[in-house]
Amino acid sequence: MSAIRYELLKTEKHTGARRGRLHTPHGVIETPIFMPxxxxxxxxxxxxxxxxxxxxxxxxxxxxxxxxRPGHEIVKEAGGLHKFMxxxxxxxxxxxGFQVFSLSDLRKxxxxxxxxxxxxxxxxxxxSPEKAIEIENALGADIIMAFDECPPYPADRQYLKxxxxxxxxxxxxxxxxxxxxxxxxxxxxxxxxMDKELRRQSAEELLELDFPGYAVGGxxxxxxxxxxxxxxxxxxxxxxxxxxxxxxxxxxxxDLFEGVIRGIDMFDCVLPxxxxxxxxxxxxxxxxxxxxxxYAKEFGPIDPNCDCYTCKNYSRAYIRHLIxxxxxxxxxxxxxxxxxxxxxxxxxxxxxIDEDRLLEYKHAFxxxxxxxx
Amino acid sequence: MSAIRYELLKTEKHTGARRGRLHTPHGVIETPIFMPxxxxxxxxxxxxxxxxxxxxxxxxxxxxxxxxRPGHEIVKEAGGLHKFMxxxxxxxxxxxGFQVFSLSDLRKxxxxxxxxxxxxxxxxxxxSPEKAIEIENALGADIIMAFDECPPYPADRQYLKxxxxxxxxxxxxxxxxxxxxxxxxxxxxxxxxMDKELRRQSAEELLELDFPGYAVGGxxxxxxxxxxxxxxxxxxxxxxxxxxxxxxxxxxxxDLFEGVIRGIDMFDCVLPxxxxxxxxxxxxxxxxxxxxxxYAKEFGPIDPNCDCYTCKNYSRAYIRHLIxxxxxxxxxxxxxxxxxxxxxxxxxxxxxIDEDRLLEYKHAFxxxxxxxx
Ligand SMILES: [Zn+2]
Ligand SMILES: [Zn+2]
Numbered sequence: 001m002s003a004i005r006y007e008l009l010k011t012e013k014h015t016g017a018r019r020g021r022l023h024t025p026h027g028v029i030e031t032p033i034f035m036p037x038x039x040x041x042x043x044x045x046x047x048x049x050x051x052x053x054x055x056x057x058x059x060x061x062x063x064x065x066x067x068x069r070p071g072h073e074i075v076k077e078a079g080g081l082h083k084f085m086x087x088x089x090x091x092x093x094x095x096x097g098f099q100v101f102s103l104s105d106l107r108k109x110x111x112x113x114x115x116x117x118x119x120x121x122x123x124x125x126x127x128s129p130e131k132a133i134e135i136e137n138a139l140g141a142d143i144i145m146a147f148d149e150c151p152p153y154p155a156d157r158q159y160l161k162x163x164x165x166x167x168x169x170x171x172x173x174x175x176x177x178x179x180x181x182x183x184x185x186x187x188x189x190x191x192x193x194m195d196k197e198l199r200r201q202s203a204e205e206l207l208e209l210d211f212p213g214y215a216v217g218g219x220x221x222x223x224x225x226x227x228x229x230x231x232x233x234x235x236x237x238x239x240x241x242x243x244x245x246x247x248x249x250x251x252x253x254x255d256l257f258e259g260v261i262r263g264i265d266m267f268d269c270v271l272p273x274x275x276x277x278x279x280x281x282x283x284x285x286x287x288x289x290x291x292x293x294x295y296a297k298e299f300g301p302i303d304p305n306c307d308c309y310t311c312k313n314y315s316r317a318y319i320r321h322l323i324x325x326x327x328x329x330x331x332x333x334x335x336x337x338x339x340x341x342x343x344x345x346x347x348x349x350x351x352x353i354d355e356d357r358l359l360e361y362k363h364a365f366x367x368x369x370x371x372x373x
Numbered sequence: 374m375s376a377i378r379y380e381l382l383k384t385e386k387h388t389g390a391r392r393g394r395l396h397t398p399h400g401v402i403e404t405p406i407f408m409p410x411x412x413x414x415x416x417x418x419x420x421x422x423x424x425x426x427x428x429x430x431x432x433x434x435x436x437x438x439x440x441x442r443p444g445h446e447i448v449k450e451a452g453g454l455h456k457f458m459x460x461x462x463x464x465x466x467x468x469x470g471f472q473v474f475s476l477s478d479l480r481k482x483x484x485x486x487x488x489x490x491x492x493x494x495x496x497x498x499x500x501s502p503e504k505a506i507e508i509e510n511a512l513g514a515d516i517i518m519a520f521d522e523c524p525p526y527p528a529d530r531q532y533l534k535x536x537x538x539x540x541x542x543x544x545x546x547x548x549x550x551x552x553x554x555x556x557x558x559x560x561x562x563x564x565x566x567m568d569k570e571l572r573r574q575s576a577e578e579l580l581e582l583d584f585p586g587y588a589v590g591g592x593x594x595x596x597x598x599x600x601x602x603x604x605x606x607x608x609x610x611x612x613x614x615x616x617x618x619x620x621x622x623x624x625x626x627x628d629l630f631e632g633v634i635r636g637i638d639m640f641d642c643v644l645p646x647x648x649x650x651x652x653x654x655x656x657x658x659x660x661x662x663x664x665x666x667x668y669a670k671e672f673g674p675i676d677p678n679c680d681c682y683t684c685k686n687y688s689r690a691y692i693r694h695l696i697x698x699x700x701x702x703x704x705x706x707x708x709x710x711x712x713x714x715x716x717x718x719x720x721x722x723x724x725x726i727d728e729d730r731l732l733e734y735k736h737a738f739x740x741x742x743x744x745x746x
Contacts (some may be wrong), residue, residue: 042695042702070669070694078672078690086686296443299451313459317451321443322415328701329415 002212003142004185006244006265013356016236016263017349022244024090024142025183026082027057030350031244031265034251034342035060035092036272040069041085044273045332046339048087054308054340055347058089058142060268063135064096064103064127068118072138080140091141092268095132095174095189097148098217098249109149111166129173133186137179145215145248146174148189153221160193161201167191168205175209187246189217194227196234203238214239215246216264220255229258236263252373253282253345257362260349272338277331279323282341286370290316290334291323308340309333375585376515377558379617379638386729389609389636390722395617397463397515398556399455400430403723404617404638407624407715408433408465409645413442414458417646418705419712421460427681427713428720431462431515433641436508437469437476437500441491445511453513465641466514468505468547468562470521471590471622482522484539502546506559510552518588518621519547521562526594533566534574540564541578548582560619562590567600569607576611587612588619589637593628602631609636625746626655626718630735633722645711650704652696655714659743663689663707664696681713682706 009019020031036043036051039062043051051059061081066072078084081091100107100114107116113128132147148167151160171188178186188211192198206214216235219228232247239245244265250256251269259267272282279291283303288295290302301311302319310319310333322330345365352361382392393404409416409424412435416424424432434454439445451457454464473480473487480489486501505520521540524533544561551559561579565571579587589608592601605620612618617638623629624642632640645655652664656676661668663675674684675692683692683706695703718738725734 040695040698040700041691042700045701045705047702047705069698070690074670074690074694077670078688084688084691086691297447297450315451315457317443317447318414318457318459321447322413325413325442327413327415328418328704329420331701332418332420 001182002185003181003183004212004244006213006242008241010353012353012358015261015358017260017353017358018263018265019350019353020244020265022265024058024185026088026090026142029057029090032256032260032346032349032353033057033266034256034346035266035268036339037062037268037270038085039065039270041066041075041081043335043339044277045328045335046273048085050309050336051087051339052089054336055343056089056339058092059087060092060094061139061141062096062099063093063132063139064099066139067096067135068120072135076138076140082140090143092143093136093139093141093145094248095136095145095147096127097132098150100127101150101152111169129170130177133174133177133179137184140180141184143185143187143213144178146171146186146188146211148191148217150218150221151191151193153193153223155193157195157198160191160195160198164191164198164202165205168202171206171209171211175211185212187211187213187215189215189248190235190239191218193218194223194231199231199235200238203235207240211243213244213246215248217248219247220250225254225258228255229262232259232262232264239263251342253342253365253369254373256342256345256349257365260353261358261362272342273335276334276338279320279330279334281334281337284368286368287372288316290320292320295320302334302337303341306337306340308337310337374555375558376554376556377585377617379586379615381614383726385726385731388634388731390633390726390731391636391638392723392726393617393638395638397431397558399461399463399515402430402463405629405633405719405722405726406430406639407629407719408639408641409712410435410641410643411458412438412643414439414448414454416708416712417650418701418708419646421458423682423709424460424712425462427709428716429462429712431465432460433465433467434512434514435469435472436466436505436512437472439512440469440508441493445508449511449513455513463516464514465516466509466512466518467621468509468518468520469500470505471523473500474523474525484542502543503550506547506550506552510557513553514557516558516560516586517551519544519559519561519584521564521590523591523594524564524566526566526596528566530568530571533564533568533571537564537571537575538578541575544579544582544584548584558585560584560586560588562588562621563608563612564591566591567596567604572604572608573611576608580613584616586617586619588621590621592620593623598627598631601628602635605632605635605637612636624715626715626738626742627746629715629718629722630738633726634731634735645715646708649707649711652693652703652707654707654710657741659741660745661689663693665693668693675707675710676714679710679713681710683710683713
């Protein structure tokens with residue numbers, strides 16, 4: 001039996017948007033959903049209680065980073081990632097593939113796996129489908145990702161074709177290596193760059209392996225947004241209707257809208273916590289860079305239309321002061337607000353799908369937020 | 374009418390320890406008390422809710438730092454420090470004197486005040502009794518400190534005598550400049566270095582000014598602990614019995630015991646949050662440097678006898694991992710634990726005074742904690 005079950009509740013009348021419900025070992029997730037990223041078993045600066053307070057239903061954590069520090073064996077010995085980090089809701093772990101290709105300069109891809117150097121100390125390491133799954137099984141997330149190659153953009157067609165075919169062979173090996181299929185759902189990752197035919201080939205090959213869920217990988221790697229949307233446009237129809245669809249590494253408000261409209265159910269991105277660190281906030285009236293001098297004497301909240309902990313209790317002036325002074329509590333406050341903002345936006349999107357008015361909601365959102373994502 | 378009222382509840386049978394209750398505009402403080410330090414209007418990494426959860430009754434904030442950033446006028450415009458930082462319990466502000474003497478290299482002391490350079494950008498500044506009180510009035514803390522000179526250790530007798538006499542003249546000017554005596558209690562600071570006669574002179578001069586509370590300044594500046602205790606031994610009997618007594622900048626467990634035994638009611642120190650940043654925790658069984666490799670696979674709490682949020686929910690292994698990775702949440706967890714530790718220790722001290730067994734409690738504490746503070 002699969003570790004998860006996806007219920008398709010409805011498809012929006014005017015778009016490809018789907019309302020769904022994903023049942024996992026650690027609880028039910030309403031989709032479409034945004035997943036905050038907790039790279040090193042912590043969503044930067046935030047406590048699990050704060051994540052719950054802002055409405056986070058599932059978080060993502062990074063296999064590569066946890067493999068290096070503290071090591072998956074320690075997390076396993078601690079009773080798994082949920083217990084280690086005190087988070088009892090669902091978790092998704094990536095496979096480490098993306099980090100190997102993005103963080104490591106010296107790498108060599110073979111059929112067996114990837115040789116590369118640790119980005120922290122240069123130590124030689126080797127990651128393979130079997131090793132990635134061993135680590136993910138030790139971490140124990142509800143959803144785990146197959147080990148894939150995320151090719152660069154642009155890349156030539158032959159490279160993309162060879163790569164996606166290897167990614168399929170690796171996906172098979174991931175499935176074979178997966179030791180806990182009843183407790184952890186293994187997702188396949190569709191590659192193929194910006195090539196329609198290759199995306200089709202990748203999807204077809206992976207669908208044969210009957211994974212409980214599928215991701216679209218290899219997007220948001222530097223291509224123009226129109227191209228990303230075009231790829232989604234022809235890729236999501238290739239994906240099973242009765243399984244969750246996950247667009248990896250994407251999370252700006254416009255990307256969330258465009259992904260949902262094309263039938264994506266799950267998103268993750270470091271954006272809300274990353275921009276929080278330099279004092280940038282997403283608000284109902286657009287981006288506010290709260291560290292700017294213009295906010296020094298503004299005693300209202302970051303977002304007058306927000307009911308998060310930050311906006312209920314603190315002024316722009318106070319948060320600006322903290323960020324200017326490198327005080328961690330300032331980053332806590334902007335992180336809470338930003339994660340709340342995206343979680344709340346997805347809640348509004350779900351409601352808009354329920355009521356078949358997603359395009360109206362999108363229009364209203366842009367009218368107020370502007371086009372500077 | 375004074376802004377505060379001190380009730381002496383009892384004096385311990387075997388020591389000079391006092392149990393008291395200090396009524397302030399923002400609530401009642403049980404004494405003796407430890408005050409966590411929130412230099413820049415934030416107790417590093419912690420929220421006001423977390424401070425309340427660990428039992429903090431009053432916090433200290435720094436006039437000098439808030440004067441520079443964000444500026445006292447902004448805090449005033451925000452409605453005062455309580456509102457600015459979302460803390461509705463009592464606050465004490467120092468006068469900036471200590472920072473002028475400890476952070477600034479280029480300074481010139483005149484009768485009028487102190488010329489020095491901003492430690493951030495080298496800009497020329499001038500702080501006087503009138504200016505310090507103007508800032509403290511703008512911040513609006515419940516208890517504010519007179520502007521004094523904190524002489525170095527060692528210093529020659531004539532310097533100390535001249536300095537304390539100037540500090541007295543400055544204290545008079547502070548009192549005259551104080552615009553909100555009904556809302557903020559101004560404390561005088563007894564100086565005189567390690568000289569018994571000079572401490573007596575300083576106390577006598579300041580007592581004539583009838584401040585609602587008194588501090589012992591100029592200690593914990595590099596002198597041996599025995600000398601600090603000796604100075605306290607002869608200084609506290611010079612202080613009024615019916616007013617609160619505050620020992621500035623002191624907060625290691627042994628200093629708290631020795632101060633309480635000699636009749637001190639209030640303490641502040643950055644120690645618990647400062648050592649938290651490198652992963653050092655005070656525990657019932659002594660110091661634990663949780664970042665050390667020895668804790669990598671320890672899945673129990675930092676302190677098995679602690680019921681703080683950190684110890685109830687997280688392991689040494691997890692906290693070590695976070696601190697090693699420079700993850701802010703790790704410092705949050707060690708800060709919460711350390712502040713809780715000192716607050717709880719003072720609670721135990723108060724109970725021991727109530728039951729006339731302070732020396733027994735001190736003995737039991739050292740037996741378990743050891744002598745490495
Ligand atoms: Zn908010
Ligand atoms: Zn604790």
